[in-house]
Amino acid sequence: MSITVYVPQDAVALGLGANRVARAIFAGAERRGLDVRIVRTGTRGLLWLEPMVEVATSEGRIAYGPVTPGDVEGLLDAGFVEGGAHALRLGKPEEIPFLAKQHRLTFHRCGVVDPVSVEDYRAHGGYRGLEAALTCEAEGIVAQVRDSGLRGRGGAGFPAGIKWNTVMLAKSDQKYVVCNADEGDSGTFADRIMMEGDPFNLIEGMTIAAVATGATRGYIYCRSEYPQSFKTLRDAIANGVKAGVLGDNILGSGKNFHLEVRLGAGAYICGEETSLLESLEGKRGIVRAKPPIPALKGFLGKPTLVNNVMTFTAVPYIMEHGAKAYAEYGMGRSLGTLPIQLAGNIKHGGLIEYAFGITIRQVIDEFGGGTASGRPVRAVQVGGPLGAYFPDELLDTPLDYEAMAANKGLVGHGGIVVFDDTVDMARQARFAFEFCATESCGKCTPCRIGATRGVETMDKVISGIRPEANLKLVEDLCEIMTDGSLCAMGGLTPMPVMSAITNFPEDFRRAGDLPVAAE
């Protein structure tokens, strides 16, 4: 009787030795004469338990983790292939509290299915959304997306329905759907987990978008730092074409959608939609001025729908279960679920898909289990390197677009990075400028020159060279960059800087005023 063992091949798991674990299981099973079939999956997102190995038993899947290659012999001896007891036994993964408390509307198949198998995807409920969409008119699909309250999950939070509507109404001989898979924010990995764990969810979402907007070609722009995602997507797309869910006449509908995955080349700025389009066209990835908006003049000058991975992957659920079902989750004008990525100095980091409205403190305490170091949390940065640093007083802010903005923060792509009390916030402010200087496309002056001057001025503050005057200069510079920059990278770099200065003022005055001669 064949036993199925699931070993993740997500990048985190690979980094922690999952391939060697798989080989050890295979070899060990063979030696014991066990008929074991290994399926490589994505990750369930409980990253501190990776590599998390699961085995299919009569009572369902049983998980073990974190498994190192050295643990394999012991596990085999303990009969893990039948769900036997072992120190690493976690029980049913869906009963692990970290996972059980989540609202996995989008991520429920990650770590469960064989990512590149169309059959496995359909067996787990996949393509019901597309089938529903193919029975609607384009306007009907767009109405559902609009009524669901789905907002762009890349960070801008722009209502997806409005963007889809604009592209749908645009008149052109050719339209495109482009997925922004450049996930460049430090501390984020939701897109990667999805692309490596359940790529057909993204493919299905993009296909629905193509049907709704009238696009016949699509591109996934995947950052070059995600080679596993690139490979997984490519293999999934190839299988999709063979199965008739991509290419000409998808699912016999008479509609065409040709999808390709393209690689970036190491530029954070290409996560900005117009730079992304420039890069996709084979040009230098610099930001375009708007108007015109990409929805009207995008890829090769044609109407183009650009959305984040998470935005597209929410759509199959919406089409299958209806806009109202999705809108039942969340609060205020932030409806549906947010894929929160918890990282940094945290005990239990990973992917937490939860309805909007949960507070930052709840995420850190109830899911994260506090810092990894055990020391108190001092600062939390939400929304990536351009997000604000919140002190303890602000940790009760709910994860909601408007509530975060009201406290001068942002939700962004949903990344949360935790810092304990050893963090030097002046260095973090300097890092914000340094990151901008490294990644700046160089087109607009506030960012091209301002970021570099910001680093230099922060250095002066940190060394105690006329700190008050230079802090004032930093604040003036922040105004220039916020109001003057061409895109959100220069425009939001001041957010972490000013939040650090405002919320942690003591870190900026440690050196004291040095005598003039020291300059």
Add this chain to the structure above:
Amino acid sequence: MTLIKEIDYGTPIRLNEQTVTLTIDGESVTVPAGTSVMAAAMHMGTKIPKLCATDSLEPFGSCRMCLVEIEGRRGTPASCTTPAENGMVVHTQSDKLHRLRKGVMELYISDHPLDCLTCAANGDCELQDTAGQVGLRDVRYGYDGDNHVKPSSDRYLPKDESNPYFTYDPSKCIVCNRCVRACEETQGTFALTIEGRGFDSRVAAGPTNFMQSECVSCGACVQACPTATLQEKTVHEFGQPDHSAVTTCAYCGVGCAFKAEMQGDRVIRMVPYKGGKANEGHSCVKGRFAYGYATHKDRITKPMIREKITDPWREVSWEEAINHAASEFKRIQAKYGRDSVGGITSSRCTNEEAYLVQKLVRAAFGNNNVDTCARVCHSPTGYGLMSTLGTSAGTQDFKSVEESDVILVIGANPTDGHPVFGSRMKKRLREGARLIVADPRKIDLVKSPHIKADYHLPLKPGSNVAFINAFAHVIVTEGLIAEDYVRERCDLAEFESWARFIAEERNSPEAAQAITGVDPQAIREAARLYATGGKAAIYYGLGVTEHSQGSTMVMGMANIAMATGNIGMVGAGVNPLRGQNNVQGSCDMGSFPHELPGYRHVSDDATRESFEAIWGAKLDSAPGLRITNMLDEAVGGTFKGMYIQGEDIAQSDPDTHHVTSGLKAMECIVIQDIFLNETAKYAHVFLPGASFLEKDGTFTNAERRISRVRKVMAPLGGYGDWEGTILLARALGYEMNYSHPSEIMDEIARLTPSFTGVSYQKLEELGSIQWPCNEKAPLGTPMMHVDRFVRGKGRFMITEYVPTDERTTGKFPLILTTGRILSQYNVGAQTRRTENSRWHEEDVLEIHPFDAEMRGIVDGDLVALESRSGDIALKAKVTERMQPGIVYTTFHHAKTGANVITTDFSDWATNCPEYKVTAVQVRRTNRPSDWQAKFFEEDFSLTRIAEAAE
């Protein structure tokens, strides 16, 4: 006189019938829809600070200086990228905007040299102006941070001085991208990019320097640069000009308008004039930078005479030279007859000057022996278009290309020969217009950055008419005729007989393949595209006219344009790319032996009498001799004297042996020119001429556009060319009384129906005028044949293919075709005396690798090029631009002697020489040819100038 500075609106002028009205700083302004807020502000005189915006380029939005506040909108949008909308309320000033602008400027200056006072851009620097405008007082960041300025910095890059005309100084660059965008949008060469990202960003001409890159030195980037980063070397050396005048370029038939920017009477630089309709602010390397020939040391500034051509020249006074010339002409006419002398007008001198030369020949010599170089280039255009349409000039203006849907380029290489127009065409192609190229060579238009011809039809030289007949055959037999148009506007009987002729099987693409060498399927598809692709325009050049069937081919093109309804609307037409700056003008001015000014035959009594009345002389009613006839008769002993103004037939005309034999047989040749040219070697009187900078007058370009040439310096030789002609006429006994060229134009206007409305006053008002300009069209005529053809009904002419007598043989198995390149101009008299020779020091023979290999030739070998006319030696360049069986060279250097090779075959109707088809053989050699040896010897012996006494 002050320095002319056009207003810069910041973003391109948008034309739109719809307008929008908005309020800026409390004032209402109405502009065409699509105009930016920045341009709208400029319309009402408010200059919003800017650095990366300029109205020749699409808005970019990078400098962030032009931010404004708009009521009802968040933030501070950039006014260059924000379209003005109805009801918008804009504030261009506020405390916040002031802080932002000052703050951005502070960032700029933190990475910029502080040497304003000694910088070449001092007085003409937008960064300097804008810093002043925003009130920057200090740079709080200090100057010790990361920078591109100090040589000690890792990022410092030294000046690139490789280009002979301008420098690139990376330390001053503000990364506004205007140069990169100018090279993309205006010129279309895409030679520049930004290297690196973020703070690293610097302009780069590829991985090399400017000279080694793809840069064609058009100067658009220098013009666009707001700082001294890209700056003319002349400004570095001499400083800022203080006054300027608008004039017209003296190179090609595009006729770009330039501002000659001066210090005193020294030209500091030539800057394209944005108001010029032909060029709209663009230029090429020649007009922009290669004007130094005007003050070259080779300029002859004193009249000279000699008895025998082997004698050295003797410098004399104007009086002595003129009297000697006049007495010689009188003596010759007395001895050999009235018809034994003649003249050649210049296609490079002004309209007024050409008019005076033909007036001298007709009124003072008393015959019609006057001709012009248009004979050797576009005379078939005159014949062909006159026969079919009724007018011998192009049908559109250049702007028309902006609305073409299909462009058919035949026998022309606009990116080399008419670069500024080539750029305008490429811009339209990048927008999606379709392109068909019919040329034996793979010219740039076939494939270059962002340009790809839909069809390249590499027809063999000499097969033009077979090709156009095959093209027409498809249109007629596949039912692609524009029937309503033909029925309404063309002579139906002649159309039907033409259609029957064209439909014959022998005119099909399949049958033509044996002659043209072109895939018949490609011809079919291209013809369908031309007939059905929308507004289709034909642009053609000397690859059409310089053939034994040149006139026939022109008629063939007019035929297909009429058959598809492609004449008389914007975006279509038949457009000859006229070569010389004033060849159109010299033709208009009656330079042909059979025509008086305005293309009226000399035998037309009424016309001739009107001239006789004003000129006060009896005029000959029989057509005179063409240049080739003059030379024939010289060799025959009956033609003995010539007055040649601004032409060099010894270098430019075909069959050099024949030309020099004819010249040597004459007794008095008077040359009026700026340099001692090849023809002057055989001359007896040399009158120093004046360059275009040294006289007032007008040029007429390929669009029939008459533009002013303005004098900015005194003639180096003492007299403008028109003044020299008056002196000679007076000495011959015929008085000409003009105190200024405007009076000459007034006389032209009185005598020529298509010019009656032209005057210098009107030219001042309108800038330029496209003829016809008269009561029917008081402001000129951009497009011809709008409602009806000039001759009434368009006339289809039967175009039977007759192969040229020039055949390849076993002895001469290859075909030579000739042409031009970008940096040199025609005989090179001007451009060889400038730094342009750095790009083209010698003429080379382009040969396909297959032909080269068969002959054991590698790139750079000296090869002998031989035809039945003669042989020359030159270097070979092995390239796949050619096809097997066809070789190519240029004629820019006299010492090459390219025309030693060309034959005496010519167009049956006009004698336009068949430069484009010569049967040749190519083989390796190790010495120059006999002709070249003789050339070097005569280059010395026939050009010596005696030391002036005292």
